[in-house]
Amino acid sequence: MTAPTSPAREAADACPGIARPFSAADGSIVRLRPAAQPVPVGALSQLLDVVAGQDDPAIQLTSRAALQLRGLPDPLTADVRAAIIATGLVPTPSHELVRNLVSSPLSGLDGGGRCDVRPLVAALDEALCSEPALSRLGGRFLFALDDGRGDVVGETFDLAFLATAPDRGVVLAGSRPGGWAVPLDEAVPTLVGLALEFAERTRGGATAWHVDELTEPLGPVPTATATPTPAPARPLGAVAEHAVVAVPLGLLRRRHVDALARVADSVRVTPWRSLVVEQGAAHLAALEAAGLATHDGSPWHRLHACTGLPGCARSAVDTRAMAAELAPELPAGVLPVHVSGCERRCGTPSTAYVDVLAPRSLDDALAVIHAAPHASPHAAASTAPETA
Numbered sequence: 001m002t003a004p005t006s007p008a009r010e011a012a013d014a015c016p017g018i019a020r021p022f023s024a025a026d027g028s029i030v031r032l033r034p035a036a037q038p039v040p041v042g043a044l045s046q047l048l049d050v051v052a053g054q055d056d057p058a059i060q061l062t063s064r065a066a067l068q069l070r071g072l073p074d075p076l077t078a079d080v081r082a083a084i085i086a087t088g089l090v091p092t093p094s095h096e097l098v099r100n101l102v103s104s105p106l107s108g109l110d111g112g113g114r115c116d117v118r119p120l121v122a123a124l125d126e127a128l129c130s131e132p133a134l135s136r137l138g139g140r141f142l143f144a145l146d147d148g149r150g151d152v153v154g155e156t157f158d159l160a161f162l163a164t165a166p167d168r169g170v171v172l173a174g175s176r177p178g179g180w181a182v183p184l185d186e187a188v189p190t191l192v193g194l195a196l197e198f199a200e201r202t203r204g205g206a207t208a209w210h211v212d213e214l215t216e217p218l219g220p221v222p223t224a225t226a227t228p229t230p231a232p233a234r235p236l237g238a239v240a241e242h243a244v245v246a247v248p249l250g251l252l253r254r255r256h257v258d259a260l261a262r263v264a265d266s267v268r269v270t271p272w273r274s275l276v277v278e279q280g281a282a283h284l285a286a287l288e289a290a291g292l293a294t295h296d297g298s299p300w301h302r303l304h305a306c307t308g309l310p311g312c313a314r315s316a317v318d319t320r321a322m323a324a325e326l327a328p329e330l331p332a333g334v335l336p337v338h339v340s341g342c343e344r345r346c347g348t349p350s351t352a353y354v355d356v357l358a359p360r361s362l363d364d365a366l367a368v369i370h371a372a373p374h375a376s377p378h379a380a381a382s383t384a385p386e387t388a
């Protein structure tokens with residue numbers, strides 16, 4: 001019997017892709033999903049070529065570890081479309097919107113975690129793209145593969161695998177308590193099976209975007225418990241012989257990519273607007289000189305902003321300019337600080353953060369930060385993409 005689903009949504013999601021650009025105030029937005037796999041630095045350079053004619057050309061890193069271009073021609077022209085496809089970042093056009101995977105970015109590199117999830121990432125991406133029915137999942141359905149360290153299982157996922165030992169783990173569905181214990185080689189088939197069930201239950205007009213929006217829980221009765229793992233600190237700088245570098249405001253610019261090209265063939269994009277550079281530890285000084293943040297003391301380690309003006313018509317504030325003003329003044333603290341142009345609060349962290357909403361001046365913003373050094377009541381409230 002098919003379980004009923006909630007009519008929680010009245011329309012399909014509008015997350016952008018090359019086949020479905022989003023029309024914003026400053027032109028088309030296209031999002032590219034690396035699916036937690038390495039991104040060739042050459043492909044990043046090609047993407048910057050696509051936006052080279054803009055006033056402030058950049059690739060946006062999203063809170064789901066995707067790459068986003070905005071300010072593109074609206075409608076998208078054939079030559080721009082071809083140039084984006086030529087990067088190789090849209091390997092399976094039929095499934096481009098559903099390759100929403102995040103994984104422990106340092107898995108297999110730093111000796112942390114309980115297993116190396118990189119083979120699972122590749123296998124899940126391949127399995128997803130091999131199932132025609134899964135092209136219906138939609139652009140907001142998120143898979144998380146956590147090697148046991150607890151970094152990405154804290155994201156707001158739809159389906160997740162959390163390693164509990166080198167050869168096994170637990171599959172989780174949304175915020176449902178408990179999950180299903182599986183050996184490592186059963187993780188991908190189990191995730192795909194649950195995704196297929198979701199796709200089947202939401203076909204034919206039902207428009208739930210997320211597992212948690214189903215009236216009846218997904219999958220069989222859970223058989224395993226998953227002990228919550230406190231999210232670890234996110235390292236910045238050298239990690240063994242590798243490097244993690246934060247990208248200020250998640251805007252990857254030409255000088256960043258040129259510096260990366262001198263030290264690595266590819267990078268991994270994290271959900272936290274940073275990049276993992278294999279063998280990059282020896283090159284931290286050069287990466288820092290190019291404007292990437294390489295230590296916890298950098299304001300760009302914890303200062304974020306939504307798109308704001310001029311790209312987003314909903315905003316009354318140039319949020320990025322405000323963040324740039326804030327950076328040298330940012331008081332010491334541990335929580336991320338997020339500047340939003342309106343109450344949608346696009347791109348906020350999934351952890352607690354300081355909520356700087358539409359500040360009228362630098363003094364206003366600083367007053368909010370000084371007055372609210374602790375968790376915002378809006379922490380983890382928004383997973384809205386920056387498409388506006």
Ligand code: SF4
Pocket residue numbers: 306307308309312313314315316340341342343344345346386387388
């Ligand atoms: S929060 Fe989102 S919708 Fe609001 S101003 Fe920022 S980018 Fe635009």
